[in-house]
Amino acid sequence: MGFHLDPDKRVPVDRAATLVADGAMVALGGGLSARLPMALVRELIRQGRQGLHVVGSAHGIDVDLLVAAGAIAVCEESYVGFEQDLGLAPAFRRAAERGTIEVRESCCDTILMQLRAAEFGLPFLPVRGVRGSDILRLHPEYGEVRCPFTAETLVAVPPLRPDIVLIHALLADRQGNLHLEQPYVLDERFAAASRNVVATAERIVSTEEVAAAGITIPGHLVAAVSEVPFGAHPSSCYPAYAYDRPHLAGYVRAAAAGDGELACYLERFVTGVPDEEGYRKVVGEEHLSALGRWSESTTAWKGLFT
Amino acid sequence: MERAVHVSTADSFSLDEWFVIALARTIRDGEVTFHGFGSPCAQVAMHVAKRTHARRMLLVEGATYACNPDPPFIPPTGNDASLQRGAAYRMRFEEFFDAAIRGDVDRMFLSGGQIDGYGNTNVTAIGADDYPATLPKVKLGGGGGGCNLAATIGHLTLWTTRHRSGRALVQHCDFITDMGHRTPAGSRSGLGYSGGGPQWLVTELGIFDFDTEGDTQGAARLRQLFPDVDLETVRAATGFELRVAPDLSSVRPPSAAELAVLRGIDPLGVRRSEFSAAELRRTFSYSASGRCQC
Structure with a gap:
């Protein structure tokens, strides 16, 4: 692989999404309901992408929506769901129970070590734990290794080298330098281990502005970048906006009902709108800007979550 | 999910409150402690312990990896900026996992x-x-x-x-x-x-x-x-x-201090999302002798 040295990587988000091929191994940035690359996820669904192999740590609507749209063949995440608050991920759960997706459930530290093996250019790394867990049954590719120094037996895992990672950033410049707010989750590791980084950002600004905020992921790892305001909605992208709990609750209801109601959600928010500008209109500009008012007061912040 | 406003008063308390306090007491002072995401009871319990008997603990938030944050409230999602408030330092994902794997984390x-x-x-x-x-x-x-x-x-x-x-x-x-x-x-x-x-x-x-x-x-x-x-x-x-x-x-029944801290840190009642409606109806009160009556 090589670094990406083009001076200007800005493209519209639909062009950026074409870098993800059918059947690709795709890492998803962010985690739970924070900084998920939702604009790219929606665009992949609009373009009818299929057979994806998604990898990551703990995720929610990004994975569930891709499953709902029939885009995923293999799911290798450590968790997919909506936490205690909104419960199990309905489309993921249904597909796993029917066997229409292959679930290679993984574990956060195992994924981290597999990404590091890829970053380090090593053929494997040992991991702690996993022995004694039935997670082993889901991973026939794991091996065992005996430490030449201590004689301990450890599980050995191969490198995980995604074809592409999708990341949503707060700020980017035209070269693809990205500024993220913490938690970065696995985004830095994904960026270094993957063949390509495709990013969206709330705003594309000058290099000086990104550098002043702090470059989390350097442009030489990034293949394409698109400016998409509210590109993480309905997950959060602080400090720009909090997550949209009512929207997520509505999605979970529709996805749990399945069939017609789920088709309705997809039509209304994804396939029935031509692009992300259309998405923002359907969600409502006023509704979206209210998510940015978390910072006005603790009362306002709490009010978004009740 | 709608959450009823809890009805417990200074003299009475609910099972969900007592349960979280019982969880909090499993933490010993000075421990490095972590909760998994999607675990509101454990999350609230850690903040109760930190503010009562375990002031020296290092509290690592389950999805923000913030060290000893002082959140204005516990939100319904584990990866929210409120859970970083007041934290002087936030670990990276890999920093936390490395510490835990090499044996530097005491409780989860x-x-x-x-x-x-x-x-x-x-x-x-x-x-x-x-x-x-x-x-x-x-x-x-x-x-x-x-x-x-x-x-x-x-x-x-x-x-x-x-x-x-x-x-x-x-x-x-x-x-x-x-x-x-x-x-x-x-x-x-x-x-x-x-x-x-x-x-x-x-x-x-x-x-x-x-x-x-x-x-x-x-x-x-x-x-x-x-x-x-x-x-x-x-x-x-x-x-x-x-x-x-x-x-x-x-x-052991909750102390007044434990209850006050719990109610302050969890005004949204996110802990309640883990319980069935029947369990949420279990309430207790202190009798004149200070013993708990059901």
Whole structure:
């Protein structure tokens, strides 16, 4: 692989999404309901992408929506769901129970070590734990290794080298330098281990502005970048906006009902709108800007979550 | 999910409050403590401990990895900026996992759809004991970091709020996601784990510990009961053989300070999302003698 040295990587988000091929191994940035690359996820669904192999740590609507749209063949995440608050991920759960997706459930530290093996250019790394867990049954590719120094037996895992990672950033410049707010989750590791980084950002600004905020992921790892305001909605992208709990609750209801109601959600928010500008209109500009008012007061912040 | 405003007052308290305080007391002062995401009871408990008996603990938030944050409230999602407020330092994901794997984290909270008598937990799939060969009845969300962390973290506090259902504490987990004291593959020492494994199992009916030696090493043992629960109720709800400590006692009621801290940190009542409506109706009050009445 090589670094990406083009001076200007800005493209519209639909062009950026074409870098993800059918059947690709795709890492998803962010985690739970924070900084998920939702604009790219929606665009992949609009373009009818299929057979994806998604990898990551703990995720929610990004994975569930891709499953709902029939885009995923293999799911290798450590968790997919909506936490205690909104419960199990309905489309993921249904597909796993029917066997229409292959679930290679993984574990956060195992994924981290597999990404590091890829970053380090090593053929494997040992991991702690996993022995004694039935997670082993889901991973026939794991091996065992005996430490030449201590004689301990450890599980050995191969490198995980995604074809592409999708990341949503707060700020980017035209070269693809990205500024993220913490938690970065696995985004830095994904960026270094993957063949390509495709990013969206709330705003594309000058290099000086990104550098002043702090470059989390350097442009030489990034293949394409698109400016998409509210590109993480309905997950959060602080400090720009909090997550949209009512929207997520509505999605979970529709996805749990399945069939017609789920088709309705997809039509209304994804396939029935031509692009992300259309998405923002359907969600409502006023509704979206209210998510940015978390910072006005603790009362306002709490009010978004009740 | 709508959350009712809790009705407890200074003189009375609810089961969900008492339960979280019981969880908090499993943390010892000075411990480095972590909770998994999607675990509001454990999350609130850590903040209660930090503000009462365990002021020296290092509290690491479960999805922001913030160190000792001072959140204005506990939100319904574990990855929210409110859970970084007031933290001078936020670990990276890998920084936390590296610390935990090398043995620098003292305690973690873990739950599961199924928990067996050795503290193995299942958060992967229910209804097929050879998953993935057979498809499950219920695919759960997944274990996050548990199957690595359960091996190396100093002690685990397990909990469930669904003991009474009879489906949570089982003879055998359909699938072992996170390892307890003994799995079909062997014991902790045989498998090379450096951590101590489950130390407490707190349920809405009572509190178990785990034998530390002898033939029953690693087996759960009932130590305390909530005062409105009898032994037969626990026995009927427990899938593994119920072993009872000779000095079985009642769970110590919350102190006024613990209740005040709990109510301050969890004004949204996110802890309540873990309980059935019937359990949420359990309320208790202090009598004139200071003893708890149900």
